[in-house]
Amino acid sequence: MTIERDVQDATLEELVEWATALVVPGERRILGLTGAPGAGKSTVAERLVTALGPDTAVLVPMDGFHLANEVLIDLGRRDRKGAHDTFDDDGYARLIAALRAQRADDAIVYAPRFRRELEESIGSSIPVPPTVPLVVTEGNYLLLECDAWPAARACLDEVWFLAPDTDVRHARLVRRHEAHGKSPEDAAFWAFGSDERNAQLIESTSGRADRIVRLR
Template sequence: MTTPFTPTVEELTLADVVAQARTLAVPKTRRILGLTGAPGAGKSTVAAHIVEALGHESAVLVPMDGFHLANEVLLSLGRRDRKGAHDTFDDDGYAHLIERIHAQKQTDAVIYAPVFRREIEEPIGSSIGIHPETPLVVTEGNYLLLDKDAWPKARAAVDTVWFLAPAEDMRHERLIRRHQAYGKSIDDARFWTLGSDQINADLIHSTARHADRVIRIID
């Protein structure tokens, strides 16, 4: 019987993570750092902290969530109730953007990326400018390590991917609070966290074996 692969989890402080990300921000180069993990793992918080700590001349954040399919499209596909699943994103569009960012030269024009606005649950295009002289691009999202559809094309253009792995009870608590913050009742928040979100989380956890590092952030 084959023993399942269990990745080694590194316990690091947030300051440690920032310090190690800083080594990737080398002037006149272009590196892409990917942060992934299940919903509620802290990807967007950690990514934003890295960019803020390094400063906007050294780093810029390009979230995968800007490639959510619009609600109107999800309704037409019958997938509105599974929003957040891997097939409810424009994975080809994301992969193409990451490839362009990876290939961006010092003399190239600014590249623009979309963002996802949680208050309206919709993506907004051309919202983030990636300047050619910015050495580090941080991208974060659930499916950076998924080995199907166009996701491997995106992964091939990312220099290193760190998988964030908090304790499950903490991750669930974060998700419930997030859903409540955007208007869901406590019952609906738990329903989404333990239902659709958990289905996605189980798939994402299975991709941790492809990560360059698996990190649990400690105080």
């Protein structure tokens, strides 16, 4: 699918500058990064947060809200894990709302983390101190207009859509699946099957992003 809006080519340094412009000491702002599977969301988010420093930014990925494998089996969705209805979207929206409302004298909020080597989420893994002004969250479905996803979007100050070249994205996906134990055949099956179906849906949401970015 071709993304219709203009894509901004940008360096990581420019992304850091844009993120820094969102920071207001004493206030809570939330920046979302989205894009299709293999777009580089987690890598860019981690690099942004590292560049900004722990007193300024903390990363809270959407992937912590994967439904557990046993739940997906009960729902008959295990074979398409990663689709929008294989996440606890309501739980994610409620966490983002809580982070948005968090103030300097409030308690630490703990967010879940997804462990790829386990293929499961671990609760209360990411502490979010109330004094950190910027939360960076990343995930596939931040701009989806169904279920609880719009409630989460309403709490985000900006959402940037990452749009690398399709060949680059596909190559990343295959390498990722192989790195987590899949055979080359199974890696390609997931990358060009379930992942690609999800990508088409996600790319259809790009027009609702504040920026569409290709990292150079």
